[in-house]
Amino acid sequence: MGTILWILTTTKDTPKTSDYVLNLAKQKSAGLIALLVLDCRLGQQIFKKLESESFFGGGQSANLAETLLQDYEERGRNKFSDIRSRAVEKNIALETSVKRGVAADECVRVIKELQPEEIVLTRMPGSRFCKFFFSEAADKIRGAAGCPVTVIDEKEEQGA
Amino acid sequence: MQYEIDTRPLPLVIFKHLTRYIIIGLIGVFFVWFIHLPPFSGLSSAGQKAIGVFLLCVMLWLTQMLPLAATGLLAVIAPPLLGIMDSKAVYAYFGNQSVFFILGAFILAAAVMKSGLSTRLTLALLTRVGNSPKRLLLSVLFIPLFIAFWIPEHAVAVMFFPILLEIVHALKLKPGRSRFGASLFVAMGWGCITGGVTTLLGGARAPLALAILDSTKQMSVSFFEWMLAAWPVTLILGLSAAWIVPFFFPSDLSSIEPAVAALKNKMFLMGRMSFNEKAIAVLMIVTIYAWMFLSAEYGIANIALLSVVVLFVFRLIEWKTIEQYVNWGVVLMYGGAITLGVVLKDSGAAGWIAERFLSAFLGRPFLFVAMLVLLATILTEAVSNAAVVAILLPVALGMTDVLGLNPRFITLAIGIPAGLGYMFPMASPPNAIAHSAEFFRVRDVLLPGLILNLISWLVFLFVAKFYWPFIGFSMK
Numbered sequence: 177m178g179t180i181l182w183i184l185t186t187t188k189d190t191p192k193t194s195d196y197v198l199n200l201a202k203q204k205s206a207g208l209i210a211l212l213v214l215d216c217r218l219g220q221q222i223f224k225k226l227e228s229e230s231f232f233g234g235g236q237s238a239n240l241a242e243t244l245l246q247d248y249e250e251r252g253r254n255k256f257s258d259i260r261s262r263a264v265e266k267n268i269a270l271e272t273s274v275k276r277g278v279a280a281d282e283c284v285r286v287i288k289e290l291q292p293e294e295i296v297l298t299r300m301p302g303s304r305f306c307k308f309f310f311s312e313a314a315d316k317i318r319g320a321a322g323c324p325v326t327v328i329d330e331k332e333e334q335g336a
Numbered sequence: 337m338q339y340e341i342d343t344r345p346l347p348l349v350i351f352k353h354l355t356r357y358i359i360i361g362l363i364g365v366f367f368v369w370f371i372h373l374p375p376f377s378g379l380s381s382a383g384q385k386a387i388g389v390f391l392l393c394v395m396l397w398l399t400q401m402l403p404l405a406a407t408g409l410l411a412v413i414a415p416p417l418l419g420i421m422d423s424k425a426v427y428a429y430f431g432n433q434s435v436f437f438i439l440g441a442f443i444l445a446a447a448v449m450k451s452g453l454s455t456r457l458t459l460a461l462l463t464r465v466g467n468s469p470k471r472l473l474l475s476v477l478f479i480p481l482f483i484a485f486w487i488p489e490h491a492v493a494v495m496f497f498p499i500l501l502e503i504v505h506a507l508k509l510k511p512g513r514s515r516f517g518a519s520l521f522v523a524m525g526w527g528c529i530t531g532g533v534t535t536l537l538g539g540a541r542a543p544l545a546l547a548i549l550d551s552t553k554q555m556s557v558s559f560f561e562w563m564l565a566a567w568p569v570t571l572i573l574g575l576s577a578a579w580i581v582p583f584f585f586p587s588d589l590s591s592i593e594p595a596v597a598a599l600k601n602k603m604f605l606m607g608r609m610s611f612n613e614k615a616i617a618v619l620m621i622v623t624i625y626a627w628m629f630l631s632a633e634y635g636i637a638n639i640a641l642l643s644v645v646v647l648f649v650f651r652l653i654e655w656k657t658i659e660q661y662v663n664w665g666v667v668l669m670y671g672g673a674i675t676l677g678v679v680l681k682d683s684g685a686a687g688w689i690a691e692r693f694l695s696a697f698l699g700r701p702f703l704f705v706a707m708l709v710l711l712a713t714i715l716t717e718a719v720s721n722a723a724v725v726a727i728l729l730p731v732a733l734g735m736t737d738v739l740g741l742n743p744r745f746i747t748l749a750i751g752i753p754a755g756l757g758y759m760f761p762m763a764s765p766p767n768a769i770a771h772s773a774e775f776f777r778v779r780d781v782l783l784p785g786l787i788l789n790l791i792s793w794l795v796f797l798f799v800a801k802f803y804w805p806f807i808g809f810s811m812k
């Protein structure tokens with residue numbers, strides 16, 4: 177049985193990608209691996225500017241960056257639990273993984289280890305995660321993957 | 337070893353790598369060209385060079401090509417190197433009492449934060465809000481607003497942010513989906529910003545404004561006077577924000593019970609108030625009392641530093657903690673900004689700029705003030721609050737002689753609005769922190785932020801014209 181690797185590039189709702197990935201896994205009778213990589217540089221990048229412009233203490237911005245990453249991780253795990261319940265309904269074997277590190281490097285490492293049948297990414301305008309990811313990691317993933325890489329565009333909607 | 341090949345077009349790659357150097361180079365070339373120009377009529381050679389240094393710093397602060405503190409260093413070294421002022425005098429400005437006041441205030445804020453006192457106070461207030469979303473929203477606006485009177489606004493946002501994340505998790509609010517979630521983060525940011533302008537403790541800009549006033553005009557505004565002048569602005573803006581936020585982000589919740597339960601649980605886990613918390617609370621109350629009522633006699637910096645020494649006597653904080661919380665760059669920025677102000681004044685450059693470019697305001701001083709406040713409000717959306725004060729105040733103080741304006745009035749007219757950036761995330765640290773949770777997009781706060789900025793401008797002018805004269809801050 178092959179595997180589909182879904183690299184979560186946002187913790188926001190991604191209905192189109194979720195549908196696509198779950199249908200694809202069902203269609204190909206493949207296992208699904210959902211991977212969320214928390215890039216440590218993300219939080220630092222947001223608050224570094226405040227250190228030089230607003231006289232933040234280094235410790236303060238480090239704490240804030242860590243708080244933010246923990247929040248993203250929690251959001252990611254919540255998202256995983258939503259995906260898991262849908263995967264169970266469709267009888268799809270799902271594995272989830274949260275990793276910390278440099279996004280591109282971690283993804284490439286997982287790709288080499290798993291050799292997936294297809295990789296799916298989401299492009300979500302407005303998501304900081306997504307912007308960060310697509311500025312460097314997506315190209316590296318395309319280069320490292322020996323399989324099709326599908327990018328699904330999600331349109332962000334505000335309000336509910 | 338891994339080698340990466342950049343596959344973008346070569347000119348683009350080179351341009352991207354060199355942009356910063358190109359901009360710094362162009363600014364440098366402009367500076368050299370400017371100071372070598374023959375002096376303008378009515379301006380001495382020293383005055384021309386002083387304007388050159390001022391423009392150099394303004395361009396670097398606006399383009400943010402260097403950290404603020406590094407530009408501050410340039411402002412310190414350039415006057416002696418250009419022969420405008422001698423080194424001894426320049427370095428003496430680092431000894432201004434406002435520099436030590438802000439350092440002391442930051443250290444005290446670090447102790448309050450590290451001890452958990454600020455978190456406990458916040459939780460104690462938040463757990464009493466009841467079960468209404470509207471009351472929670474108002475609490476998230478007004479609690480940071482009140483705490484930002486006493487510790488820097490960015491420190492309040494840092495302390496409040498994790499609590500707010502717990503609230504939204506407990507309520508299962510999703511980023512980008514929940515309008516109520518967005519309203520909470522916007523309210524937190526705006527509360528910190530609004531409260532931060534009320535006292536000298538809310539941020540670095542107010543003490544910097546006082547330092548420039550002291551160095552150039554030998555005048556001062558006491559802690560109490562500042563507070564007395566600013567509180568109506570804070571009150572009206574707080575109430576305006578309490579109307580604007582729910583109007584633009586209507587609540588999509590009926591109960592906040594899970595959030596209150598989570599907060600109560602967090603409060604329970606904090607346990608009883610520790611000795612450190614109690615001691616720091618007493619110390620802060622005494623210090624604030626002294627700043628308000630005894631600073632004329634003992635000096636705000638002396639009071640701040642004495643309290644810092646007391647912290648160490650009772651082992652309420654470790655030096656290592658202070659190093660994590662306090663950014664020493666503030667001293668360099670202050671030294672540079674104060675030097676700039678003095679150099680502009682002593683060389684006659686400030687007066688020359690005022691006469692040459694601002695004479696249109698002769699006979700219309702209130703129009704000048706209105707434009708100044710508007711300029712400070714606009715600028716603070718783009719650059720650091722402290723940089724706005726450093727850029728505008730020296731020139732505006734130069735104008736006071738020409739228009740016969742009260743320098744203390746002008747200091748407030750720049751020092752307060754320089755902190756009121758509501759629109760953009762980078763306008764103010766609390767906004768940046770609030771935005772990082774991704775509950776609202778930049779465009780979601782553009783219109784409400786613009787409205788609050790306009791209200792702040794009008795409120796400020798109203799308060800300045802009709803209230804300040806009664807408390808000793810007449811315009812002339």
